[in-house]
Amino acid sequence: MESTRMNILVLNSGSSSIKFQVFDMQDPTQPVVKGMAGRIAQKESFLSMQHASQEPLRRELPLTDHRAALKVTFESLREHFGGDLEDAVQGIGHRIVHGGAKFSGAVRIDEKALQGIKDVVGLAPLHNRPSILGIETCQAQLPDVPNVAVFDTALHRTMPSKAYLYGLPIELCKAQGIRKYGFHGISHGYAAQETARLVGRSMESLRIISCHLGNGCSVTALDAGRSVDTSMGFTPLEGVVMGTRCGDIDPAIVLYLARDMGLGPDEIERLLNERSGLRGLCGVSDMRDVLDRADQGDARACAAVDVFVYRIQKYIGAFTATLHGVDAIVFTAGIGENSPCLRQQILQPFEYLGLRIDAQLNARNAPVFSTSDSAVYAVTVPANEELAIARETYKLVTLANCRS
Numbered sequence: 001m002e003s004t005r006m007n008i009l010v011l012n013s014g015s016s017s018i019k020f021q022v023f024d025m026q027d028p029t030q031p032v033v034k035g036m037a038g039r040i041a042q043k044e045s046f047l048s049m050q051h052a053s054q055e056p057l058r059r060e061l062p063l064t065d066h067r068a069a070l071k072v073t074f075e076s077l078r079e080h081f082g083g084d085l086e087d088a089v090q091g092i093g094h095r096i097v098h099g100g101a102k103f104s105g106a107v108r109i110d111e112k113a114l115q116g117i118k119d120v121v122g123l124a125p126l127h128n129r130p131s132i133l134g135i136e137t138c139q140a141q142l143p144d145v146p147n148v149a150v151f152d153t154a155l156h157r158t159m160p161s162k163a164y165l166y167g168l169p170i171e172l173c174k175a176q177g178i179r180k181y182g183f184h185g186i187s188h189g190y191a192a193q194e195t196a197r198l199v200g201r202s203m204e205s206l207r208i209i210s211c212h213l214g215n216g217c218s219v220t221a222l223d224a225g226r227s228v229d230t231s232m233g234f235t236p237l238e239g240v241v242m243g244t245r246c247g248d249i250d251p252a253i254v255l256y257l258a259r260d261m262g263l264g265p266d267e268i269e270r271l272l273n274e275r276s277g278l279r280g281l282c283g284v285s286d287m288r289d290v291l292d293r294a295d296q297g298d299a300r301a302c303a304a305v306d307v308f309v310y311r312i313q314k315y316i317g318a319f320t321a322t323l324h325g326v327d328a329i330v331f332t333a334g335i336g337e338n339s340p341c342l343r344q345q346i347l348q349p350f351e352y353l354g355l356r357i358d359a360q361l362n363a364r365n366a367p368v369f370s371t372s373d374s375a376v377y378a379v380t381v382p383a384n385e386e387l388a389i390a391r392e393t394y395k396l397v398t399l400a401n402c403r404s
Contacts (some may be wrong), residue, residue, distance in 0.1 A: 007091075337381065356373060
C-alpha cells in the first residue's frame with residue numbers, strides 16, 4: 001500500500017438503490033468517482049456514474065436484485081480504475097442502518113462484527129439485508145481490503161434512559177432489546193458538524209435541532225454534539241410523517257387492524273411502512289409531487305403538507321424544551337435542503353424564540369438563512385453521509401495500519 005495514497009470506497013446500500021463513492025482522503029472534498037445503481041428490481045433500473053467534475057453517465061439496464069446491482073457496480077469501478085480495483089482502494093466503508101444495542105461506534109468488520117449485524121437484521125430488514133450483501137460481496141471481490149461498518153444508530157447511543165425507554169415491562173425490554181435506537185445518525189452528526197463550522201461556533205457551545213427530511217424523515221436534538229433525543233425509535237417507523245411511513249400512531253390502531261379487520265402481521269407491516277405517510281394521505285410519496293398537487297388546489301395534498309409540517313413543528317417544540325433552548329435549527333436531505341417553502345412553513349411558529357428568516361437567503365438555499373439579528377441560526381446543510389462514512393473508515397483503517 002502506498003503511504004501517500006488512501007482511497008476509500010463507500011457503499012450506501014438502501015432498499016431500492018446502492019450509492020457508491022470513492023474518496024481520495026488527501027482531498028476528500030470532491031469524490032474521485034461516484035454513482036448509483038437505482039430502481040433495483042423495478043422497471044427502468046439504471047446505473048449512473050460520474051468521474052470528478054464530469055457530467056454523469058447513465059445507462060438503463062436490468063438490475064433484478066441487489067446482487068446484480070453490486071456486480072454491475074464493481075464492473076464499472078474496475079473499468080474506471082483500469083481493472084486493478086484492489087490496488088486502487090485501501091478501505092471500504094458501509095452504511096449500516098441498524099446496529100441494535102451491540103454497536104456504539106464504527107467498527108472494522110470481522111466475522112464477529114458481521115454476525116452482530118446479522119443478529120439485528122429483523123429490526124431493519126429493508127436496509128440491513130442489502131448492507132450485509134454489500135459487505136459479503138466486497139469481502140469476496142476484494143478480500144485483502146479492510147471493511148468498516150458505520151452505523152446510523154451509533155450517534156444516538158448517548159441518549160439518556162428517560163429518552164430511550166418505553167413504558168413497557170422493563171424485563172421484556174431488556175430481554176428483547178426493545179428501546180428507542182434512533183436513525184439517520186450519520187446524517188445528523190455530519191449536519192451538526194457543518195452547522196458549527198458555518199456559524200463559527202464550537203460544537204460544545206451549541207444546542208442543535210437537526211431535521212433530516214427526505215423520503216425518510218427524523219428530527220434529533222443534539223447538545224454539544226451529543227444526541228439526547230430523536231424522533232425515530234425501535235425501528236425507523238416511529239416519528240414524523242414520511243414519504244410512505246406513518247410515523248407516530250396510537251399502537252391500538254395495530255390491534256384494531258389485526259383483530260377487527262383481520263390483517264396479518266406482514267400486511268400491517270406493509271401498510272405502515274409502504275402505503276402510509278404522504279402516499280397514504282394523498283396518493284403520492286415524493287414531496288415534489290405533493291407540492292405540485294397542493295399548488296393546484298388538491299385538498300388531499302394540502303392536508304398532507306399540513307400534517308407533514310405540523311408533526312415536524314411538534315418535535316422541534318418538544319426538543320427545544322429538552323435542550324432548554326436552541327441555538328441552531330438545521331435542515332438536511334432532499335426536502336430539507338431544497339424546499340424553501342417548507343422550511344419557511346416549519347419555522348414560522350418559532351418567531352417567539354427570536355428566530356428571524358431572511359426570505360431571499362432562504363429562497364437561494366443559502367447555508368445560513370437566518371438574519372444577522374436572529375437569536376437562533378437557521379441552516380441548510382447538503383446531506384453527505386458518504387463523506388462522513390469515508391472519514392470514519394479512514395480513521396479505523398489508518399489506526400490499524402499504525403498498530404501493524
